[in-house]
Amino acid sequence: MNKYEELANLIYPNIKTTLADLEARYPLRNIDENAMVTRFAPSPTGFLHTGSLFASLISWRMAKQSNGIFFCRLEDTDTKREITGTGDLVLNELSIFGITPDESFLQGGLYGPYRQSERKELYDTVIKSMIIQGKAYPCFCSHETLNDMRVFQESIKVNPGYYGEYATCRRLSVEEMIDKIMRAEPYVMRFKSSGHHDGKITIHDEIRGTLELTENDQDIVIMKSDGLPTYHFAHLVDDHFMRTTHITRGEEWLSSLPIHIELFDSIGWQRPLYAHLPVIMKQEDGRRRKLSKRKDPEAAVSFFLEAGYPIEGIMEYLMTIANSNFEEWRLVNPISNIYDFNLSFDKMTLDGALFDLEKVQSISKERLGAMNAEEISMKAYAWAKLYDENFANLINQNFSYFKSILNIERGGEKPRKDYTKYSDIFPIIDFMYDEYFDKALTTDLPYNPIFSIDQLKMVLNQFLMRPGMELDEESWFENLKLLASEVGFAPTVKEYKKNKDAFLGHIGDFAEIIRISISGRKNTPNFYQIMRILGIERIKQRINKTMSIF
């Protein structure tokens, strides 16, 4: 037994598994040659971030498009920052957006466990073999020592960190290491780097192309003193044994790529392909910065859900920032499923996209406008049940009534686009519910002040005589024009403009008086259809009620 083996056995006495055992336990995946295996690896520190949704959308699509596998792994090695329960929450939020992994820490899979906290055996096995090969060593330096060293390094203007001559524990003899461990001195495990900081490596990034980066020369920590791996090491072990083909992650990882490359090369494993995704930015005071979980409400996807943005709108927006040619495709395929579009890495933007809420709104409006009445009604109801109880109760009183309201001018080539989000619906249609109409009557009605109360009454009585609700829309309007002209209003605006003095007002004025008296407001969706839904009896009731408060 050599010295390194002695050290390895001292540190990991219970690890009998070998690298070969693990290779056998996690065989190469049986998938098409070009199929991608991608992953989303959140840490359980909070809610689903908009940037994470973006990253998972891309990872998920890339896998699905290529007939591959998308899985979800929980990176729960930072016990200090962990917020319990948030792992499940993130996965649930993902599923709300239709993103469902093939394997995950909730449903399991053949390449599990999918929680890093349950993969200790794997990390220990790999690290043990690295110790034996002299590629990893224990480091006993305290935080204080490390800190002093950094201060010193900065003072003499050399790169800070644990490398080369500064990697003091690297030079400890194996006997000394064993001795310290026997005396129960706390330690971390470090990777013994053989890189040099003026060496260069060229790497291919699927999005950015060929990159020239400085070699890693740091003896990075791979196992913390609590026995859990750091990100870098977990990435190596997990993505190797989970057989990930494409690492899709935020560009903030770009600078640690040389570490990962060295790790893979050093142990002799095939490097995965990397795609560093743009970060979603936000503009504030003329500066752009990364969306911040703490400062920006829109950083949490729950913000959009609560506000009532449709899932379809959010995902479509994300697709537009993911691939620059998506919008073009959408123009040609207005009703296709957005996932019929083939996402590609080379059409991805390089710098961080500014999160454009106005555009989200425009797209959401488009999506809501394209839904049929049944769909938007169901979805609005689902939203209301979660976020607006009062609204939900009203819908629930008479669902088909609600649906008929939302059906006004819906469908066809150019549907109405009244709503950007589900929360917009109620304020626009509330007058269709009698109690809200009554409420409107308690405030001043917005009649045009040029008309006297007597004129208002005259118009309303005229309308009540022959409301024409049994007619189709066109004839109804003809009838309305006739009614108007009988009492001195011009049947068209044009005629009125030609000779204003000859008329009391025009058809628009005439209709407005009726509209206000029935709805309490100046603006409503298609007037005829609203009245059809209300029915003649309620129209009469409402007009009489309105006149009674003049």
Next chain:
RNA sequence: GGCCCGUUGGAGAAACGGUUAACUCAUCGCCCUCUCAAGGCGACAUUCACGGGUUCGAAUCCCGUACGGGUCACCA
């Protein structure tokens, strides 16, 4: 500060050595119109952060400067 990535209209962005510099959102104007929501048409970068170079020709290639972002942990 070191290293890395980036910079095209108010925003997102196309263009991969030769186009009047696409398109979407926003904004503005006109038209349509009983209100609203839509819809139609049009306007909006003499110029691609700046300065040099290469070339018959540069937003596109090279160099420098400026600006913005990322990263330098026993966090991911």
